[in-house]
Amino acid sequence: MITGPRPRALTRMVGALAITQTAGYGVLYYAFSVFIPPMSRDLDAGVAQLTGAITLSVLVSGMVAPAVGRWLDRRGARGLMTAGSLLGAAAVLAWSQVRSVAQLYLVCAVLGVASAAVLYEAAFAVIVAWFGPERRARALLAVAVVAGFASTVFLPLTGFLVDRYGWRQALVVLAVLYALVAVPLHALTVRDRRGPAHVRRGEIVGAALRERPFWLLAAGFLSQTGAVSVMGVLLVTYLIALGHPPVFAASVAGLLGVLSVTGRLVTTGLQARWRTAMVTAVMFGLQGLAAVLLPLAGRSAAGAVAAVVLFGLGFGVATIARPALVADRYGTAAYASLSGALALPITVAKAVAPLAAAGIAEVAGFPAVMGAVAAACALGALALVAYDRQGNAGGARAP
Template identity: 85%
Template sequence: MSRDLHAGIAQLTGAITLAVLVSGVAAPLIGRWLDRHGGRGLMTLGSVLGGLAVLAWSQVRSVAQLYLVCGVLGVASAMVLYEAAFAVIVAWFDATRRARALLAVTVVAGFASSIFLPLTGFLVDLYGWRQALVILAAGYALTSVPLHALAVRSRSAPPHVNRREVVGAALRERPFWLLAAAFLTQTGAVSVMGVLLVTYLIALGHAPVFAASVAGLLGVLSVTGRLVTTGLQGRWSVALITAVMFGVQGLAAVLLPLVGRSTAGAVAGVVLFGLGFGVGTIARPALLADRYGTGAYASLSGALALPITAAKAVAPLLAAGIAQVAGYPAVMGAVAAACALGALSLIAYHRNAHPTPAAA
């Protein structure tokens, strides 16, 4: 793609960053729509839009066209990915079944990169990147469009909640901003590790194949962390479990510069960090629904998604700058500090964890 479009890697990466940012900007509007109308129509339309955008991607001839397509992909992502799916699940399942439903979705989705990264590489090697995108677009549309159209229920009776009042009250209270701080900082840390871990392990002296293989554990370990978190919810609060997971991630970031030059040390550090890699994804909807109820869940989730998505997009760029100026140990220190701040924010949230009247 870089060769065909006469573009550098930074330009291509910028297109993906644009898609992520557009998704975050669209999230509040998408959330309000989901609260009012449910997910069937929106997610079906988003699947159609996503399939067409990937198909259009296969035909781009310039960097400008690529950026335009990625902007459309960002809108489609906001309509069909985790935030929208969680809004449907929260509205669909009662509190006793919600945790298992969220777990089921995130466990399956947790293997997406493990499946589609090698599959995409295989298709590119076999057919080239343009034809690979055509195949992926067709496969996505043929599965996702009918599933959303036929399997997602319409929202038959939205709860009688003044959503604007619920959102406004949440934005004025400390616990909401503690949640925002917790998930913003941890998302930034996870994003940095996801982007820079392979490069860092190579800088520590490991072979590229080993570095890539160890970093690949993050996807599998994210599923493990979600299973552990869901299993412990009967004994401890979600906020405290998640705080512990974030704290373990911070410890891993501290240990990697100290022990990461050895094979065992690198694996141990990645395993510890990986256990919390996907916990934020499953904890955020659970905490929001428990405190604020389901009537305005998607609107609140959309409000949180905007800064969190921005952190996801910007944090790796900042970390790359820190690495150039101060080295990777400084990056690991920043990651550890972010995880610690996330853990402390959740502990403070737990102390204020009393459901609002709308959730009762």
């Protein structure tokens, strides 16, 4: 049951968040890859140096996530998301003026702070605060499905802007575009909803951190996020190593974005009949199977497509499963604080896993990397199965 503003106002808020998440991920994260080649020439820097900058951004966003979560629980999201939008646009504008790798790293650190304030963690905290369990899944899905097309929209758009105007002017255009989209939508549509004043959120978080189920959730999503991050970064390279042409490899890897939307739709539908943790565990298991199949059947075009399709179905499942599981077990009073606590290790895994996998590939080859990906997905599935068995016994739910 929805309380507070009329359903129409909340529907507008969900629509606005879907738009700002698409623009946010497109400008603050996905666009970076398009700028690597021209920045490499202008800044006289290697690809590894430049990639380290976006890794830093991801790490910073994870480091500030707990503080952002506490702010959201205590003061609401409107002011924070509006300020984060302004900070993100300003950082992108500053990015257009960098003259050294050190300056780029500084800008990306600021981007990390802005990302923590405006992307999924903050947006989902708003939805969890306003929507009851029966409508929460649809609202989360609506935002995640639209935002799932961020790379599909912004990678070609950014490529066009770079080709037409150069990378520095392209960043100026993206900064202005993001500011015009995100700042007014966050300021005008996001509704603040603070938790009850009598609730001691620190005690809720502390109790959760002492519980085994919380750490099972952390282990499950950390393992799968690392696996997904590795596939997102190295899949094209591995498909080429298997003998496929670069255009085919890029096209097949591009299926991951579309399939992530499909997987989110399927998962949300299955949640109406089965428990979220078990549905998510099955999806993680299928991803592990896909990672095993890729070295075995990936040299053929059909085998490569089949493995990528199977893996892609679980590509975005964690995005909607994690907020649902946290809110269902612990309630909504300290949701953002708990979500921020979970986000820190999970975001670190997202940032570090591709670097570790690249090292494994150099030493032991890509089949070993796929083995590690499969093991991580299996570990994530097993952790969620164990969580489901304990979760049914009750938890630290807050009012």
